[in-house]
Amino acid sequence: MTSILALIILILSVIAHEVAHGYAADSLGDPTARMAGRLTLNPVPHIDLMGSIIIPALLVFSSSPILFGWARPVPYNPYNLRSKRWGETLVAIAGSATNLFLAIIFGLLVRWGAMLGFDATAISLAATISFVNLFLGLFNLIPFPPLDGFTALRSALPWNLSMGLTQFENKIRGAGALSIIIFLLVFSFVFSGPFFGFVLWLFSIITG
Numbered sequence: 001m002t003s004i005l006a007l008i009i010l011i012l013s014v015i016a017h018e019v020a021h022g023y024a025a026d027s028l029g030d031p032t033a034r035m036a037g038r039l040t041l042n043p044v045p046h047i048d049l050m051g052s053i054i055i056p057a058l059l060v061f062s063s064s065p066i067l068f069g070w071a072r073p074v075p076y077n078p079y080n081l082r083s084k085r086w087g088e089t090l091v092a093i094a095g096s097a098t099n100l101f102l103a104i105i106f107g108l109l110v111r112w113g114a115m116l117g118f119d120a121t122a123i124s125l126a127a128t129i130s131f132v133n134l135f136l137g138l139f140n141l142i143p144f145p146p147l148d149g150f151t152a153l154r155s156a157l158p159w160n161l162s163m164g165l166t167q168f169e170n171k172i173r174g175a176g177a178l179s180i181i182i183f184l185l186v187f188s189f190v191f192s193g194p195f196f197g198f199v200l201w202l203f204s205i206i207t208g
Helices: 002-027 049-061 087-112 120-139 148-156 159-174 177-207
Strands: none
Touching (some): 002 049, 002 087, 087 120, 087 148, 087 177, 148 159
């Protein structure tokens, strides 16, 4: 039951992450996501079978140290953004910012839930929502394509530097799912321990 709940929270958090990208782009002048009907929390338009169901389920039910998944990317056109210098960076970080905001809100509910009269079940649910969103938000800030951290970094750099990152990103995307699998394997065996510890440390600070 706990694993199923964690899976549902992960899927909904991934969807909130993508919707945030769309709202950020829309607020900056690009209506592409809105016109495509993607500015909704209804899961149906966002579900990606592999990224939203299969991989998250495998990670959750195998007790993996990684909580990762993705929804169908919300479309946007960077050329429509009013801010040509920072627009794409703002759109890129909007997803992680939303996850981190949710992590803080529900983490504070864990901290003060007992004083507010919440029972143990509600506090446990809030803790799961907070942790999943904290992990997801920070994970997506890793500067490796196609994660948002890489897009934000590439977009924020001067043109001559960003072109080198664009070429690297094209090579990674050209490798398709293989690049994601290799990245997840390397992350799992090399970086997951320190990263997980860092997330737990922040989680303990937020929740007290």
